[in-house]
Amino acid sequence: MAAPEHDTKPRGRPARGEPPRLEIRAATSADLDQVIALDAQATGLTKVDYWYEVFHRYGTRARQQRFFLVADTGGEIQGFVIGEVRDWEFGSPPCGWVFGINVRPSARLGGVGTRLLDAICEGFRRAGVTQVRTLLARDNGLVMSFFRSQGMMAAPFIALERSL
Secondary structure (H helix, E strand, O other): OOOOOOOOOOOOOOOOHHHHEEEEEEEOOOHHHHHHHHHHHHOOOOHHHHHHHHHHHHHHOOOOEEEEEEEEOOOOOOOOEEEEEEHHHHHHHOEEEEEEEEHHHHHHHHHHHHHHHHHHHHHHHHHHOEEEEEOOOOOOOHHHHHHHOOOOOOOOOOOOOOOO
16 A cells, blocks of 8 residues: 555645745655765764665555655655554554654754654554654653654653663
């Protein structure tokens, strides 16, 4: 099944002098170089192998429960979101999990992140789930502020870890 079209703006080419319209769509292999560069800008690491594996798992298999979406303005990727429906982990009913979201710094505060999150949440709804979750570092104020602004709050689970 092809990824659904999430863009609610009028389709077609913008009028002369207008900036390209933002389109939320399924990622393609042609987007990977820009996704890798955007991630490297945020993390300081260029993770080529990681991103090709993510694309293979989430971008090439047309599944109803896995999503790799990009925000595109005329061929320039402004951001991406990746997630999936996970079933019954830790006793939780199936829910959507967002495990990656990033917006180009120059496109922040323009609604790109909100549109990406809304699009993946719509995919989760179509898959039959009613909750969305994510994990993030407690000291990541930027991402924490974004998710809180979207109505997300503490979940009923506690992440635990130990060194190996």
